[in-house]
Every structure is written in C-alpha cells, then in structure tokens.
Amino acid sequence: MTEKYKIYLSEDTRSRLINDAELFEFTKKDETVNLNAFLKVLIVNYFDQYRRDSEALLNSIMADLTGMTSISDKDASLLADKIVSTYIKSDKVSNSKNIAVTLTVSGSSYDIIRIIENNMLRGTSLSQYLKDMFNSYLSIPRDRREAIIFKDTYEDIEKALKTHHIMTFTTTSSERDHSFTVEPYFIAPSKEEQCNYLLCRDIRSQTPRTFRISRIRSAFVTSDIFEIDENLQKELQEKAVRSPHSVSATVSAVVKLNKYGKRMFKVITKNRPIVSKIEGDLYYFDWPELQLEDYFKRLGRDAVVIKPASLKEKLRKYYYYALREYSK
Known part of the structure; x- marks a missing residue:
C-alpha cells in the first residue's frame, strides 16, 4: 500500500532535515537529495522512541501537578498536554513560514502513519504530529541522530562488539561489488563532524581501518569469532579519543x-x-x-x-x- 500525505514544515525544519539527508547520503539516481526516503526511515526508526519520550514527559508533568495541587487526574492530563504544546513544542508559535512537503509512504512507514492516525493525534493533525516528531529528532545531537537513522547497522555492530564476531559490509564510498571483512573494536564519535566511526582491523590487509557508520551498508555479523589484540586495542582506543575518522600512522x-x-x-x-x-x-x-x-x-x-x-x-x-x- 502506498499513500501520499501533505505535511507542513517550517523553512528551518525542512532545511535541517535536508542537511541530515544529504550528510547521511540519501540520494536519488541523479545524486540529488532524497528527502522522502530519509523521512520514511526517520518515521520508522524514531516513532517508538518519540512516543515513549512524549508519554514520559507528560506523565512527569502530570505527577508534579497532582503532587503539588488538588487538581484532578483528568485536568492534570489536559494541562500537561497544553504545557507541552505551548511551551515545549515551540515550533507552533514561531513566525517561520511553513512549506508544504509531500510525503509518500509505503510498507513499514505506511503502517506507522496508520498507527499515528488511529491512536496518537488527540485533537491535532497528522501534519502537526509529524512536525513535532521531526523537531524532537532535530533537538538530539547529530551523532545520536545518526544512530537513529542507521538503527539496524548500529545494532549489528554492537552485537559484534559484545561477542567479538567478525563482520562483513559494503560502503557507499567503495565500489559496489567490494565488501570488507573486519574485526570490530570500537564505535567512536567525531566531535567536529558529529558522526560516528567504526574502528576495526581489516582482515585482508591486516591493517587498522575506520568507517563512518552512516556509509556502511549490508552489515552482516558472521559466526566467526576473533581474539582481541591488546596492542591494537590500545592503539585504536587512543585513536577513538583523538581522531576516530583517521587511523593512519x-x-x-x-x-x-x-x-x-x-x-x-x-x-x-x-x-x-x-x-x-x-x-x-x-x-x-x-x-x-x-x-x-x-x-x-x-x-x-x-x-x-x-x-x-x-x-x-x-x-x-x-x-x-x-x-x-x-x-x-
């Protein structure tokens, strides 16, 4: 099932989402930014976290209100929702001009949209709900946003790190048919770029390598286990702190x-x-x-x-x- 929706975003929100889509290399065949593909992944990977965080915030405000006053639970819920909408989701009261964006969803992203429409709107529009979700995502530091967008890759890498399993993958910066087989050691953020890198040893060349996680594709955790090289581990740990995007001599x-x-x-x-x-x-x-x-x-x-x-x-x-x- 495929469906199109029109959502309205501020110029700033749209621009920042495009920046992330470009940085994370969501592109069409003509190399232009594919914002729609990026937003579909964002909706699927961030919805559960956004819903949990929103509910936790409302419950926390409600607990404070009912704890300090004689207000009823129903009134506290309404007031908490109003506080969040008025003071926290500040994009509602900004003077920035809204821009219409056509969102085409299918598969998992369509299923999430249907869940939102049927259960989450509570008097607001789908467009406003998605706008609030996108602004919440943008409030998160970029290295953590990268972890959201590439959630499956992160989970595979973290599994391999914990169990010392060899990994294989391709990257967007290498030839399509070229794959890497590595022993993973660390995930480390680069403070300047606000991206995360996998520090590892390339098995074929027996050299330390680093890969930006947003450029890793088709990650696979093999059944093969490797032994930690303590000297290499120490070397890569130092690189992780200083310059995770470069492990050259x-x-x-x-x-x-x-x-x-x-x-x-x-x-x-x-x-x-x-x-x-x-x-x-x-x-x-x-x-x-x-x-x-x-x-x-x-x-x-x-x-x-x-x-x-x-x-x-x-x-x-x-x-x-x-x-x-x-x-x-």
Whole structure:
C-alpha cells in the first residue's frame, strides 16, 4: 500500500532535515537529495522512541501537578498536554513560514502513519504530529541522530562488539561489488563532524581501518569469532579519543603558518589537529598523517609543511597537479 500525505514544515525544519539527508547520503539516481526516503526511515526508526519520550514527559508533568495541587487526574492530563504544546513544542508559535512537503509512504512507514492516525493525534493533525516528531529528532545531537537513522547497522555492530564476531559490509564510498571483512573494536564519535566511526582491523590487509557508520551498508555479523589484540586495542582506543575518522600512522610534523594561516587555523575547526607546541611561526603536531594532509590542504600557501618529508611531498604534488590542470 502506498499513500501520499501533505505535511507542513517550517523553512528551518525542512532545511535541517535536508542537511541530515544529504550528510547521511540519501540520494536519488541523479545524486540529488532524497528527502522522502530519509523521512520514511526517520518515521520508522524514531516513532517508538518519540512516543515513549512524549508519554514520559507528560506523565512527569502530570505527577508534579497532582503532587503539588488538588487538581484532578483528568485536568492534570489536559494541562500537561497544553504545557507541552505551548511551551515545549515551540515550533507552533514561531513566525517561520511553513512549506508544504509531500510525503509518500509505503510498507513499514505506511503502517506507522496508520498507527499515528488511529491512536496518537488527540485533537491535532497528522501534519502537526509529524512536525513535532521531526523537531524532537532535530533537538538530539547529530551523532545520536545518526544512530537513529542507521538503527539496524548500529545494532549489528554492537552485537559484534559484545561477542567479538567478525563482520562483513559494503560502503557507499567503495565500489559496489567490494565488501570488507573486519574485526570490530570500537564505535567512536567525531566531535567536529558529529558522526560516528567504526574502528576495526581489516582482515585482508591486516591493517587498522575506520568507517563512518552512516556509509556502511549490508552489515552482516558472521559466526566467526576473533581474539582481541591488546596492542591494537590500545592503539585504536587512543585513536577513538583523538581522531576516530583517521587511523593512519601518527607522525611528528612541523608546519609554518604566516599571519593569514594562523588566522585560518583558528577559524577552521573541523578536523583541526591538536598543536603540541608553537614556536613563532612554527606549529608542531603529533597527529595522523592523513588527517594533517586533509586539513592543511584547506590552508593553501598560508601553511607550508616543513616536515616530515612524506607529508610535504603529498602537499607539493596536490598543488602541482592542481596548478597543471588550471593552467590548461
């Protein structure tokens, strides 16, 4: 069964939902953002949690009201609902213009919509209920929102972590027919990106790897068990705290920043490496080489790598080939 519904969202809510859909790579064949597919997954994966949280909030307010006054349970319920609607679900009273969004549901998402229509509306419209649900979702930190959208993947990974089982999966950033077989060690959030990463060992290459969980597809927990490598576990634990999105080898690096580079280093905070010490224009780092490379590509001529030679050569080649293409 497929059904279409028209819901009304504020510009801000719609924009933020699109941002999540884009970050989590919900796209159509033409590579544009597939907001409808994203919202269907959100409704299915978040409905139970939203319902429980909403009921817990109302019950808590009711308990406080009946505990402090002689108000009846019925009146306390009505007042609690009004308090939540007026003061907590603030999108109702915002001045933001509402935008109509057509939501096409089928399968599990259709079943959830029918449950909402038959049991949850309590005098409000389906559009308002979904708007409140989406705003509640957006109030959650992004790393936890990622766990909601990719609920099945998280559950598989957590099961493998607890039982030390080998996993297989594909990713959106690799060839379609290429799968990975790994020994999972940690799930770690990246503070700058607000995403979560699986830190593991690739069995084929016997090297540590990291995968953004929102890019993992077709996760499968095998029946094979692996033994924890304590040295690798310690190494990955350190990476999990410092830079879970990069498990490349740590190097001692020196980068010379001019005054513009220093200004940019303060401003560009995403995935910024931690400075070990500063001596005038020289900034010292003990950080994964790949992350240093990715970060300082953004600073251009205002940041010049002094050492190590390997990092300096990578940046030199990057700018050399860019210049060659622009000079054609």
